Amino acid sequence: METTARQPFNEIIKGDTPVLVDFFAEWCGPCKTMAPILKDLASRMGDQVRILKIDIDKSPAAASGYKIQGVPTLILFRKGQIIWRQSGVVPLQQLEQVLKQANAG
Template sequence: MNNAARTESFQEIIRGDKPVLVDFYADWCGPCKMQAPTLKQLADRMGDKLRILKIDIDRSRAAAQQYQIQSVPTLILFKEGKIIWRQSGVQPLHRLEAMVKPHAG
């Protein structure tokens, strides 16, 4: 993440015109660790057409509450501030690509 991204708030990021995939995770979560390499592959394939954010539910309890995160990992795809897709559990690369590509210009 570059310095400019660090100064943006979460709300500013998800309201942008670029799709944002948010991974709500926890360090203690085994399935979350399994999901991480898939998200890296997705980032490599999508390049700058997609932003991926990881939010630790233990460090960002307010965000976890706001989006009613009940289990981790939970992935939420935002575009222009709206939730386009949401799923809990480990997701395969082909499913993530299928969800993201129609929204990535």
């Protein structure tokens, strides 16, 4: 999992590999629940997905740009397009299903 990008965010999300972005906050209880789920997802999916974490308190422009109103909010990008978005804690199985569909598409 990546917490800081070595390349610009807009470049990362334009790739062929789906990018799952976790908009979170340190003070958010459900975000802490989501962290190990994302870690599991990363180990299961390997290089089939990139997972980025964006702290809304440290990156308010990104949060406002994607109209993040609650955390955690997960957004899945592929080739620069949002293909899935959900707020709240998302179970591992559901995330795997969403990513399999994204990789098939």
